Each structure stands twice: as C-alpha cells, then as structure tokens.
Amino acid sequence: MDNLKIPYQDLRFYSNIIKDYLDRKDEVRPFYHRFPTLHNFEAQIQEKQAEWKEAPPKRASLVEVLRDQYQSLPENEHVASNINLLSSDNTFTITTGHQLNLFTGPLYFLYKIASTINLCKKLKEAYPDRNFVPIFWMATEDHDFEEVQYFNFGDRKIVYDREAGGAVGRLDNSGLDKVYDSFETLLGNHEHAKQLKNLFKNAYLSHKNLADATRYIAHELFGQEGLVVLDADDARLKQHAIGHFEQDLLDNLAFERVNETIDAFPPEYKVQVNPREINLFYLTDEHRGRIIFKDEKYFVDGVDLAFAKAELLKELHDHPERFSPNVILRPLYQEIILPNLCYIGGGGEMAYWLELKSFFEASKVTFPILLLRNSAHLATSKELDKLSRLKLQPADLFQEEFELEEQVTRQISHINIDFEPQKRHLKNQFADLYDLAEKTEKSFKTAVAAQEQKQINGLEHLEKRLLKAQKRKLADEIERSLKLQKEWLPSGGLQERVTNFSYFYQNYGSDLIDKILEGLDPLDLRFTVIKID
Structure with a gap:
C-alpha cells in the first residue's frame, strides 16, 4: 500500500x-x-x-x-x-x-x-x-x-x-x-x-x-x-539578547503580555505554560536556578546568591551566558x-x-x-497484512479500546446489532397516539411521551445486551484485533512518543x-x- x-x-x-x-x-x-x-x-x-x-x-x-x-x-x-x-x-x-x-x-x-x-x-x-x-x-x-x-x-x-x-x-x-x-x-x-x-x-x-x-x-x-x-x-x-533579557528582569513584559493572551483564550483551550514575573534562570555548570525579585533584590532559587539591581545588570552585560531563558x-x-x-x-x-x-x-x-x-506510524508488511485479514483500516486502531471492540463486534457479527430500524418503527407507531393525544387533555400526551421513551430505553437496553452477548461469542476474533491495537499503540499511546529509532534501525539501517x-x-x-x- x-x-x-x-x-x-x-x-x-x-x-x-x-x-x-x-x-x-x-x-x-x-x-x-x-x-x-x-x-x-x-x-x-x-x-x-x-x-x-x-x-x-x-x-x-x-x-x-x-x-x-x-x-x-x-x-x-x-x-x-x-x-x-x-x-x-x-x-x-x-x-x-x-x-x-x-x-x-x-x-x-x-x-x-x-x-x-x-x-x-x-x-x-x-x-x-x-x-x-x-x-x-x-x-x-x-x-x-x-x-x-x-x-x-x-x-x-x-x-x-x-x-x-x-x-x-x-x-x-x-x-x-x-x-x-x-x-x-x-x-x-x-x-x-x-x-x-x-x-x-x-x-x-x-x-x-x-x-x-x-x-x-x-x-x-x-x-x-x-x-x-x-x-x-x-x-x-x-x-544579542541582552536588551530583551534586561527588559524581562526590569519590566516583566512577557509576564504581562502572555497573561493577557491567556485571558483571551476560549475556555475550551488548555493553557500549556504560565509565565513568571521573571522568565530567566541564573546558569552555572552546577546549577540552574530561577531569578526571583523580592525585597528590592534579585535572588537565585536554590542557592545562596543575591544581586542588587545594578549588580545584576552588570552581571548580565559582563556574562550573558549566565542567563538562561525559560520556556516562555x-x-x-x-x-x-x-x-x-x-x-x-x-x-x-x-x-x-x-x-x-x-x-x-x-x-x-x-x-x-x-x-x-x-x-507518523512506521508499519511493517506483517502488521498491514494482519490489518487486512481482520478487515480493519489503520485509522481504526487509533480508537479507544472499547470503540474498537464494539466496531469489530458489529463488523463480524452475522446478526444485525443496530436497532435503529426498530426504533423508527416504534416512533411511527406512536405517531398515531400523538395524533390522538392532540384531541384530548395535556396529561394524556405526557403519558404517551413517557411510554414512548420507556420503550425506546428498552430497545437500547436490549441492543446493549445483544452486543455484549456477541462480544462473548466472537471473543477470539475481537482479541486478535485488540492485540494488534496494543502492538500499534505501545503503552496506549502513539508509537512515535514511545519507541526509539534504533528498534527499527537494527532491521532497516539507513534505509x-x-x-x-x-x-x-x-x-x-x-x-x-x-x-x-
């Protein structure tokens, strides 16, 4: 393919x-x-x-x-x-x-x-x-x-x-x-x-x-x-970044502007990182500590080190390599x-x-x-052959496990597990009752609606029971699909976030x-x- x-x-x-x-x-x-x-x-x-x-x-x-x-x-x-x-x-x-x-x-x-x-x-x-x-x-x-x-x-x-x-x-x-x-x-x-x-x-x-x-x-x-x-x-x-580092130390520009942006995010968007008032670390070979401004001095988190404003700015200009930007x-x-x-x-x-x-x-x-x-996902011919035999598409394996299980059950079952036709037939039957209810008092219409919902709930319950029974009957075929999914998604996540390139390189080299x-x-x-x- x-x-x-x-x-x-x-x-x-x-x-x-x-x-x-x-x-x-x-x-x-x-x-x-x-x-x-x-x-x-x-x-x-x-x-x-x-x-x-x-x-x-x-x-x-x-x-x-x-x-x-x-x-x-x-x-x-x-x-x-x-x-x-x-x-x-x-x-x-x-x-x-x-x-x-x-x-x-x-x-x-x-x-x-x-x-x-x-x-x-x-x-x-x-x-x-x-x-x-x-x-x-x-x-x-x-x-x-x-x-x-x-x-x-x-x-x-x-x-x-x-x-x-x-x-x-x-x-x-x-x-x-x-x-x-x-x-x-x-x-x-x-x-x-x-x-x-x-x-x-x-x-x-x-x-x-x-x-x-x-x-x-x-x-x-x-x-x-x-x-x-x-x-x-x-x-x-x-x-070349000294001026911008100095601005962060003195004016907290990133803190202000990024927080304004975060406040403007729609509520459904997760905030990935939050800015700090100072977004620089002080860096040595042994330690990387946040710079914190408190009581008119700049302290380095985790070590006994503090600077007055003039001392810190001199340090920045003399040794910019000692100032390390954070993720912001x-x-x-x-x-x-x-x-x-x-x-x-x-x-x-x-x-x-x-x-x-x-x-x-x-x-x-x-x-x-x-x-x-x-x-990407690196797929071998063997994996793709298994997919084909199971009549699955690669996209199917990225579903939640329960979704794949249900899809495979419905796909290979010789019984139609979809009760939508029965639900439509039921609704058609109740249509006449609703016509009748329009000619009488409101409480009768409410009773008709309640009875309709009760019977639809019953059909949905039966559909779930049938699906569960078919899962037991078709357990071997379902298990093969779920096993392939586990191979496809190591530790339940994308292959690219778990597996090291060497696992494939040992077989394929620079190809x-x-x-x-x-x-x-x-x-x-x-x-x-x-x-x-």
Missing part, C-alpha cells in the same frame, strides 16, 4: 487548540501570524529580511559559533555549505528543537528533523533565489535530567542512572560506558546492529558532554541533508539570533507558541510561522531514514502511516 494519511482532527491524541489551528478557525486566528502555506512564506521572508537588514553582527556571530561547534565533527560539505550560506542576507532558517534525550529518545525526534529538512527543500523549489537552512536547536540549557535520561528499545527501558544538576547540555558523559554495555547486549551482530553500536559509542564515549554527543548523532543521521545543529548556550549569541523566553531568544521563518514543533509546543504572539509584537521581533511537525524523509510532507497536515518494508 502507499503511505496512508489520516486527518489529525480524526485522532484523539490532539488537543482542541491544535485541531482548531489546523482548521484555521476564527477562535485561534488572533494567536498566530501567518498560516503555513507556501504562498505565505513570501511575506514572511520580506518581513524577516527587513528586520535583519541592520543585523550583520548577528549573522557573523552565528556563523562563528557554528564553525567552532562543528570543529570536532567529521567534515560534511553539505553542512559546511549551509553554515557558510548563513552569512548571506538572502539566507533564512527553518527551525525545530528538542531536548537532549538519550540516543534521541522517541521517534518523533527524527520526524521533527525530517519535517524541517523537507520544508527547506520545498521552499527552495518555490523561492529559488533564496537559501533555506534546516536548524536543529538543542535544548542544552534544560535542567530536567529525568526527562532525558532514558530511551525505550522494544519493551526494554535503557536508563542513564546518575546524579545530575544544572543544564543537561553541560553534563559530562561519565557512566555512559555502562549504558552502552547494557544496550549492546540487546543488539545482535548483524551489520545494522554494529552501526548502532558504533553510533552510540562514538557519540557518548568519544565526546565530553550530552550536547556534543547529541550533535554528533544528529550529524551522522542527517548531515547529508545539510542539517545544522545549534547549541545556543554561548555568550557570543546571548549578547526561549522562543524569543531563538528568533532574535536566527534569521528564522518558521518553527516546527509538536502539539504541546505549538500550544505554548500560540500564547506568545502579543509578547513578540511588544518586543518588536517577527513572530514565526508555526507548523505542526509531521506525525529507515530514507523512508522517513520520503514519507513525510511537512505541508500535508495529516498523520502518516509509513510502510517501511
């Missing part, structure tokens, strides 16, 4: 705000700038180019930092060319980002990058006189180690068990030799397994920290596509230092970006186009990356089932 597409709106895994954004509903319109269509990128390019017209130092800093960060990696002409192109005022970026999950974490790490690469290709075709560079932004300054310290290989959880504090990107790789030993025992000795072993070993045992290791992995998997990996934890980049301020920092047109992220990311437009406008920074990353790149169209806003063999 060809790759199958399923509207995100038909899947239960996506929030109301994301579904409404994809449908371009009026309720969401105030919260984004331009919708992701090829046509809309022309205006986005013009706006970003005007904003960056007087910003050659930012381009120079970006290129300098990237060249330094790539010094230890194997040379790749595609990556080197893209870094050089960033010096030109006719070059723009498309950006995605992710945490430094061990060995990339869930599969959607790859889908984010593939979406970004493929969008750059589409834009180059549409606007051949401009250049578009795919950027992977590493969330090196995050300090929640528990979120990144493991990955799932089949039903096994590979865990990097150690004490950690401060930014994860600065965390040294000590102890990962033991993780490598555990992982190695799960892999065979065939060619693709050896490639995975070498990739893990060269990444984590030959590099000093998690940032360098993650850059190496992304470079090895996608370097031929020209992917540029950026660690923005650098004083040379943060110096990080998107602004990204758009300050990159000539970026579009951010590609998952549903949760899109939801908090939709809180930020007013803040960007007040900061006089162009708000990027927001594009929901491609989501897996090619299949993903070929199967995903970033501007096709539907879920994709990719046949991988």
Whole structure:
C-alpha cells in the first residue's frame, strides 16, 4: 500500500487548540501570524529580511559559533555549505528543537528533523533565489535530567542512572560506558546492529558532554541533508539578547503580555505554560536556578546568591551566558539570533507558541510561522497484512479500546446489532397516539411521551445486551484485533512518543531514514502511516 494519511482532527491524541489551528478557525486566528502555506512564506521572508537588514553582527556571530561547534565533527560539505550560506542576507532558517534525550529518545525526534529538512527543500523549489537552512536547536540549557535520561528499545527501558544538576547540555558523559554495555547486549551482530553500536559509542564515549554527543548523532543521521545543529548556550549569541533579557528582569513584559493572551483564550483551550514575573534562570555548570525579585533584590532559587539591581545588570552585560531563558523566553531568544521563518514543533509546543504572539509584537521581533511537525506510524508488511485479514483500516486502531471492540463486534457479527430500524418503527407507531393525544387533555400526551421513551430505553437496553452477548461469542476474533491495537499503540499511546529509532534501525539501517524523509510532507497536515518494508 502507499503511505496512508489520516486527518489529525480524526485522532484523539490532539488537543482542541491544535485541531482548531489546523482548521484555521476564527477562535485561534488572533494567536498566530501567518498560516503555513507556501504562498505565505513570501511575506514572511520580506518581513524577516527587513528586520535583519541592520543585523550583520548577528549573522557573523552565528556563523562563528557554528564553525567552532562543528570543529570536532567529521567534515560534511553539505553542512559546511549551509553554515557558510548563513552569512548571506538572502539566507533564512527553518527551525525545530528538542531536548537532549538519550540516543534521541522517541521517534518523533527524527520526524521533527525530517519535517524541517523537507520544508527547506520545498521552499527552495518555490523561492529559488533564496537559501533555506534546516536548524536543529538543542535544548542544552534544560535542567530536567529525568526527562532525558532514558530511551525505550522494544519493551526494554535503557536508563542513564546518575546524579545530575544544572543544564543537561553541560553534563559530562561519565557512566555512559555502562549504558552502552547494557544496550549492546540487546543488539545482535548483524551489520545494522554494529552501526548502532558504533553510533552510540562514538557519540557518548568519544565526546565530553550530552550536547556534543547529541550533535554528533544528529550529524551522522542527517548531515547529508545539510542539517545544522545549534547549541545556543554561548555568550557570543546571548549578547544579542541582552536588551530583551534586561527588559524581562526590569519590566516583566512577557509576564504581562502572555497573561493577557491567556485571558483571551476560549475556555475550551488548555493553557500549556504560565509565565513568571521573571522568565530567566541564573546558569552555572552546577546549577540552574530561577531569578526571583523580592525585597528590592534579585535572588537565585536554590542557592545562596543575591544581586542588587545594578549588580545584576552588570552581571548580565559582563556574562550573558549566565542567563538562561525559560520556556516562555526561549522562543524569543531563538528568533532574535536566527534569521528564522518558521518553527516546527509538536502539539504541546505549538500550544505554548500560540500564547506568545502579543509578547513578540511588544518586543518588536517577527513572530514565526508555526507548523505542526509531521506525525507518523512506521508499519511493517506483517502488521498491514494482519490489518487486512481482520478487515480493519489503520485509522481504526487509533480508537479507544472499547470503540474498537464494539466496531469489530458489529463488523463480524452475522446478526444485525443496530436497532435503529426498530426504533423508527416504534416512533411511527406512536405517531398515531400523538395524533390522538392532540384531541384530548395535556396529561394524556405526557403519558404517551413517557411510554414512548420507556420503550425506546428498552430497545437500547436490549441492543446493549445483544452486543455484549456477541462480544462473548466472537471473543477470539475481537482479541486478535485488540492485540494488534496494543502492538500499534505501545503503552496506549502513539508509537512515535514511545519507541526509539534504533528498534527499527537494527532491521532497516539507513534505509529507515530514507523512508522517513520520503514519507513525510511537512505541508500535508495529516498523520502518516509509513510502510517501511
């Protein structure tokens, strides 16, 4: 079969705000700038180019930092060319980002990058006189180690068990030799397994920290596509954001504007993140603590450190690398230092970006186009054959378990479990009684209505009893469908949010990356089932 597409709106895994954004509903319109269509990128390019017209130092800093960060990696002409192109005022970026999950974490790490690469290709075709560079932004300054310290290989959880504090990107790789030993025992000795072993070993045992290791992995998997990996934890980049950081410390601009936006959200939209009065952390190698203003001083949460206003501002100007933006301020920092047109992220990311437009406008920074990353399921021929034999479609497996159970029961039962014809017949019978009731007193009409509802309730009860009886009778066939659903949705969730790429790479090697790149169209806003063999 060809790759199958399923509207995100038909899947239960996506929030109301994301579904409404994809449908371009009026309720969401105030919260984004331009919708992701090829046509809309022309205006986005013009706006970003005007904003960056007087910003050659930012381009120079970006290129300098990237060249330094790539010094230890194997040379790749595609990556080197893209870094050089960033010096030109006719070059723009498309950006995605992710945490430094061990060995990339869930599969959607790859889908984010593939979406970004493929969008750059589409834009180059549409606007051949401009250049578009795919950027992977590493969330090196995050300090929640528990979120990144493991990955799932089949039903096994590979865990990097150690004490950690401060930014994860600065965390040294000590102890990962033991993780490598555990992982190695799960892999065979065939060619693709050896490639995975070498990739893990060269990444984590030959590099000093998690940032360098993650850059190496992304470079090895996608370097031929020209992917540029950026660690923005650098004083040379943060110096360009000093004015905005200072504004957050003194004026609480993000706090005010984002809260105004949240207040304007329709009640059915879940608030993804709430701003703080100050959205900066103070960052050292050992600690990342919130900056809190209290009693005319600025305190660092978790350590015995405080600054007067003048002292803090001097620290910011002398050492901008010690100031780390949180989830609210990080998107602004990204758009300050990159000539970026579009951010590609998952549903949760899109939801908090939709809180930020007013803040960007007040900061006089162009708000990027927001594009929901491609989501996908990797399906084997064996899985698809099972589906066919069970007379199911891939979309059926994304239902709740009880919904699939009922669908299969009704589908394979030789008895018609739908009592709608009987309900219609009953209503027709009561129509004559209602005609009669119109000619007598009101209480009789009420009695007729009550009797009608009682009999409809009885039919519905019988329908449920019949469905339950058929479920027992057809238990074997139903169980096969439910078993396939459990394989399709590991831990009850989307495969892409649970399974690591290595589980498939061990069988398909680099063909897996090619299949993903070929199967995903970033501007096709539907879920994709990719046949991988």
